[in-house]
Amino acid sequence: MKIAVVGTGYVGLVTGTCLAETGNHVTCVDINVKKVEAMKNGQLPIYEPGLELLFHRNIKQDRLFFTSDLAAAIEDAKIIFLALPTPPGADGAADLSYVLGAGADIAKLLKEYKVIVTKSTVPVGTADKLTAVLKANTDVEFAVVSNPEFLREGVAVDDFMKPDRVVVGTTDERARKLMGELYGPYVRQGNPIIFMDERSSELTKYAANSFLATKISFMNEIANLCELVGADVDMIRKGIGSDERIGKRFLFSGIGYGGSCFPKDVQALAKASEENKYDFKILNAVMDVNTIQKSVLVEKVKNYFKGDLKGKKFALWGLAFKPETDDIREAPALYIIDDLLKAGATVAAFDPEGMKNVKELLGDTISYGDNQYDVLKDADALLIVTEWSVFRTPDLDQVGSLLKNKVIFDGRNLYDLQKMIDCGFYYNSIGRKIVS
Ligand SMILES: NC(=O)c1ccc[n+]([C@@H]2O[C@H](COP(=O)([O-])OP(=O)(O)OC[C@H]3O[C@@H](n4cnc5c(N)ncnc54)[C@H](O)[C@@H]3O)[C@@H](O)[C@H]2O)c1
Numbered sequence: 155m156k157i158a159v160v161g162t163g164y165v166g167l168v169t170g171t172c173l174a175e176t177g178n179h180v181t182c183v184d185i186n187v188k189k190v191e192a193m194k195n196g197q198l199p200i201y202e203p204g205l206e207l208l209f210h211r212n213i214k215q216d217r218l219f220f221t222s223d224l225a226a227a228i229e230d231a232k233i234i235f236l237a238l239p240t241p242p243g244a245d246g247a248a249d250l251s252y253v254l255g256a257g258a259d260i261a262k263l264l265k266e267y268k269v270i271v272t273k274s275t276v277p278v279g280t281a282d283k284l285t286a287v288l289k290a291n292t293d294v295e296f297a298v299v300s301n302p303e304f305l306r307e308g309v310a311v312d313d314f315m316k317p318d319r320v321v322v323g324t325t326d327e328r329a330r331k332l333m334g335e336l337y338g339p340y341v342r343q344g345n346p347i348i349f350m351d352e353r354s355s356e357l358t359k360y361a362a363n364s365f366l367a368t369k370i371s372f373m374n375e376i377a378n379l380c381e382l383v384g385a386d387v388d389m390i391r392k393g394i395g396s397d398e399r400i401g402k403r404f405l406f407s408g409i410g411y412g413g414s415c416f417p418k419d420v421q422a423l424a425k426a427s428e429e430n431k432y433d434f435k436i437l438n439a440v441m442d443v444n445t446i447q448k449s450v451l452v453e454k455v456k457n458y459f460k461g462d463l464k465g466k467k468f469a470l471w472g473l474a475f476k477p478e479t480d481d482i483r484e485a486p487a488l489y490i491i492d493d494l495l496k497a498g499a500t501v502a503a504f505d506p507e508g509m510k511n512v513k514e515l516l517g518d519t520i521s522y523g524d525n526q527y528d529v530l531k532d533a534d535a536l537l538i539v540t541e542w543s544v545f546r547t548p549d550l551d552q553v554g555s556l557l558k559n560k561v562i563f564d565g566r567n568l569y570d571l572q573k574m575i576d577c578g579f580y581y582n583s584i585g586r587k588i589v590s
């Protein structure tokens with residue numbers, strides 16, 4: 155099938171590449187001309203495990219194309235995916251200008267029936283708004299479909315190729331048939347394509363992200379309580395996670411959820427509720443807990459150093475908002491760096507993939523290492539911020555000898571408490587005993 159994907163960010167590029175992988179002819183279009191040129195030259199603009207292989211294979215076999223010309227991209231496409239940004243506006247509501255703007259541009263180019271699919275995360279009622287924009291600009295028939303994306307960065311290719319479910323919101327029979335045909339190869343293991351109306355589909359995406367964010371904030375509150383009552387959050391995680399009704403996943407307490415989705419989507423759902431005169435109390439609590447949790451690690455540091463961080467040097471392991479991505483949008487590391495710098499400290503950081511983006515954002519306000527040990531020299535303490543695999547089993551003798559003090563603050567609970575005692579570290583993690 156001929157497909158167009160508008161927007162080649164984390165979602166658009168993965169969607170386009172994975173749709174080409176099952177034999178479709180996919181043209182990806184982006185307004186960022188430099189990015190398009192780089193992709194045409196075989197350069198992948200993001201780090202996403204497994205994507206490079208499929209990207210090169212599908213370009214080489216003439217199934218995956220890039221352009222900045224919208225008309226050329228959509229000319230023969232039966233389905234046009236919109237994978238455009240929906241950032242928070244000043245009031246927290248999702249900004250739909252990219253999606254609606256692209257809708258108007260597409261409408262003016264329509265010559266025959268096409269299916270226009272929103273992959274972007276959009277509030278309830280967007281399909282209606284998009285339909286109205288298209289109708290105002292064309293007399294040609296079309297269908298607007300909601301098809302939210304559930305991929306996680308770092309495992310995006312797997313999530314797209316083998317989704318837990320595909321949600322398709324449409325009341326148009328022709329569109330339903332085309333979407334079913336397109337997604338058939340991705341649900342061969344029996345995971346469902348769940349068809350529903352557009353509004354339910356749009357809300358499903360926000361409900362999923364908000365529920366997951368709620369799980370995380372809940373566990374962060376349990377962790378904070380654990381520290382007061384002398385319990386261990388990791389034991390509690392195991393204890394409740396083995397109940398199938400709760401489930402083992404997404405119960406890890408830490409330094410708050412980040413990334414380009416949870417913070418903005420929880421906020422957008424709260425805003426949409428407010429606009430509908432509904433006081434969604436849980437969401438406000440989830441956001442409040444997350445705001446507090448982002449400062450928990452630096453609070454621990456301040457307590458240890460009796461409030462005086464002036465002139466102290468801190469080593470940071472991890473900058474990306476989660477492992478296996480170079481994405482630093484709403485990364486807890488950025489909040490931690492900001493707090494440390496404001497307190498008069500200096501920061502030396504290492505991240506396997508996230509340093510390029512942080513350098514672009516922060517320049518030399520912090521220093522960077524070539525590897526994780528580089529940043530430890532003469533540091534007053536080490537802070538673990540992202541749980542990259544490479545940080546899981548460090549050479550603790552080397553860590554201890556490079557650091558000025560054998561002090562670790564761990565925002566991801568990577569290490570065994572007894573091991574840290576045996577190695578002579580002061581070790582302060584989340585929701586567990588402080589050991590030294
Ligand atoms: N990142 C994720 O993990 C993820 C997962 C599921 C859903 N989503 C949702 O998907 C949407 C896209 O997210 P993303 O992370 O891929 O965004 P992104 O910022 O990485 O990419 C957006 C791309 O769109 C391009 N663009 C902007 N305006 C354009 C236009 N008029 N025409 C063509 N291209 C244009 C930009 O240049 C950029 O390359 C958002 O609504 C997001 O909430 C994201």
Ligand SMILES: O=c1ccn([C@@H]2O[C@H](COP(=O)(O)OP(=O)(O)O[C@H]3O[C@H](CO)[C@@H](O)[C@H](O)[C@H]3O)[C@@H](O)[C@H]2O)c(=O)[nH]1
Nearest residue numbers: 303304305306307370404405406408411412413415475476
């Ligand atoms: O037990 C956990 C799991 C995650 N996190 C944090 O939650 C954030 C989000 O993590 P994750 O969900 O793995 O990454 P994303 O790539 O942001 O994916 C989420 O957001 C996407 C965009 O909407 C959705 O498509 C995905 O289904 C949804 O998981 C990160 O800061 C994690 O550190 C925790 O603190 N504890």
